[in-house]
Amino acid sequence: MNTASTEFRKRVRMALADDELQHAMGRAKGGFVLNRQKAIAEFPEFHQMTDAARDIKDHVLMNLDLYLEIYEKKVLENGGQVHWARTAEEASTIVEGLCRRSGARKITKGKSMVSEEINLNEKLEKSGMQVIETDLGEYIVQLASEKPSHIIAPAVHKTRNQISKLFYKHHKPMGYADKVSERKEIVQQARSVLRNHFVESDIGITGANFLIAETGSSVIVTNEGNGDLTSVLPRMQIVVAGIEKVIPSLEDLSVFLRVLARSATGQEISAYTSLYSGPRANHADEEGPEQYHVVLVDNGRSSMLGSEYQSMLRCIRCGACLNHCTVYNVIGGHAYGSIYPGPMGSVLTPLIDGHENNTDLANACTLNGLCRTICPVHIPLPDLLRNHRTQQQRRKLTPFTGRFFFAIWVYLVRRPHFYQIVLALPIWVLNRVGRKSGVIKRIPLANGWTNSRDFPCPSAQTFQRQWRAEMRKFNA
C-alpha cells in the first residue's frame, strides 16, 4: 500500500475517533441542506436557472481562449494589470514579487481557495510579510495553523470551545484579557482585532467568484464584508483566480448569483456582492486601490479542457456537494488531506496534484449520486469519480489487496452460476446468525464495517433464487 493511502486511512481513523470533530460535524450536518431545500422551494425557476448556468459555463469553456483575451483587454483598458501563471509555483511567485516590490509589510486576505491551492500564505510569510486572513472562518484556521476544512465554511470542524481557547491564546497578548466564550463575544472580538488590520494593510488579496469579460470586473461574494474591506482600503489590490472563472456579461452574472447563494447557504443572495474593475486613477476616484492586479492561474485546468473531466471546470465552488456528502459529513474536510475536500475535491485534486498521491480520494465515495443531483452546474461528479477509479485500477495505483479482491469479484460476476454457488453458503450463515434481530453486530474479518454500523441480515436465499421461485409460481 502506498504512503498516501496509508496516511489517508490514518487520518480517517483519527477523524472518526475525534470527539470534538464529531461534535462539530454533527452540529453542522443538515443545516446547509435544509436551508438549501427551503430556498429552492421558494424559487420555482431554480432548475431552469441551473440549466442556464451549465450552458453558459459550457459555452465559455469551448471558447475559453477568446473570453480570456476579451477579459484581459478590458482589465488593461480599466488601468489594471493581468498576470498569467501556468503552475501554482508561478502564481505564488508572481504575487510574492508584486508584494515585495511594493515594499508591503502587512497583507490582508479575503477567503480564496485558489490562494490555498497555490500555497500563497507560506510563500509570502517566507519573504517576511505578515499575512492576515480576514474571513472569520479562515482567521480561525490560520490561528490554529490549520487549513480550511470546507470550501465555504473553513472552520466548520471547530467547536465554540476550541475557538474560544484559540482567541484567548492569540488575543491576550494584544490586550484582550478576558476569555470570550459566547458566539456574539467571539464575533465581536474578531471584528475588533481585524478592524485595525484592515486599516493598516498595504495590500489586499482576494479570490474571485467570477470575472466578467464585458466589464473587466472581478466579482466577490461574501456575507461578512471582509472581502470588501480587503479590496477597497489598501493601496494595492491583487485578485487571484483560476482561468475558468471568466463569464461573458453582467446578465450571465445574475444567472450564477441566483444559483450560487441558494446552493451554498440557502440564501437568495449573499449579504455582499461586489464588482471591482480597476484602480482609482482611471476612474478619477479619490478612493480605491492605486494599483489593481489580476493573477490568472492555470495549474492543471487547461489540461482538463477537452478531456472527459472538462465538466469539472464548470464548478462554482458553492460547497453543496460537500454538505450533501455522506462521507464528508462523517470524516470532515481535513481527512481528505487535500485543499479541496468532498466530492468536488476528490475529482479535482488528482487532476491538479496527480493520481499517485491521491488514490484514496475517488474511493472515499459511496456513489449514492446525491452530489450530482444537487450540483447547480450539473457536474456528473459520480461518473468522474468512477473514471478516476478506472484509471487507478488500470495504472495499478490502488492497493494490491483491493485489486485482488476486485479481480475475484469480477471473475465471479461473469459466471452467474458459479457466483450463486459460492455466495449461497455465506448468505445462509449470515441469515442464521442475524435472523432473530434482523441485524448482525459483528462479522469476523469485516469489523471495518461492523465497528461503526450494523450489517443488515440477508434473507435466507439469494435474490436470483427467490426470483426464479416467484416466476415459477407466477407462471403456474
Added chain:
Amino acid sequence: MLDARSSLFAALRVALTGGEQRSALARSAIEDRVHTTRLSARPGTNMDLVDQYCNKHIAVHGTVNRIAGFHNVVAATEEYCSQQQLGKDLVVGSGAILDKVMWPPEWSANKRPANVSDKIVLSEAYAGISETGTMVFIPKSRSPASQIFLGTHHIVVLDSSLIVACQEDLWRIIRTDHEVFPRAVNLVTGPSKTGDVEQTIEYGAHGPERVHLILVDV
C-alpha cells in the same frame, strides 16, 4: 521558451481547436455574445415592487421606515437613533436626497469617509433591487466605500422610484448612466453576518451590525 501567457494560450488552443488559430468570425461571434444582452429566466412576482423590496429587506434582518419627501430625513434619522440610543454624531454621505438635507445645529453631521470607530453612518443608495431587497452602491469620492462597510449602524436613504425589479434592470441602468463601467459596484443585502462559529448566524461580522432603510417617496 514561450512566456507564461503564450504557452498558456497555446495549451488552450491545443485543447479547443487542435492548435489552430481562431478565425476572425469566431472572434467577432464571441465579442457579440459579450456585448449583447441575453435575458434568461427571471424570478416572477405578483407583488408591488416597493412592497416586495421592503419585505425582502426585512427578511434579511433589515428595518424600514417609509417617508414622504427629503425634508423628513432628519426626523426619520432621529427616530432610529433615539430608538437605538445612538446620539447625534454621524457620518453623512452624499447623493440627490442627502445633499438637500439640512442638519439642525444639535446634530454633528460629518461629510467625510467613515473610520473604524464610527457608530452611525448615513448614506444614499444608487438603486434598490426588489428581487432580493438589495441596496446598490456605486462608491465615489463623495460617497466612499468606507461608508458602506465601517459603521456599526448603517442608515441608508433610498429614493423609492429607484427600485428596479431585478438585477438585469440594474445592469441596464448602470450602462445607461455610465460611459465607463464604475470602478466599484456594491450590492448590499442586509447587515454583515457570519456563520463561522457553530454554523449559527451572528450579525456585525466586519460590516454593519444593523441596516436601517429610509425609503423616500420623492
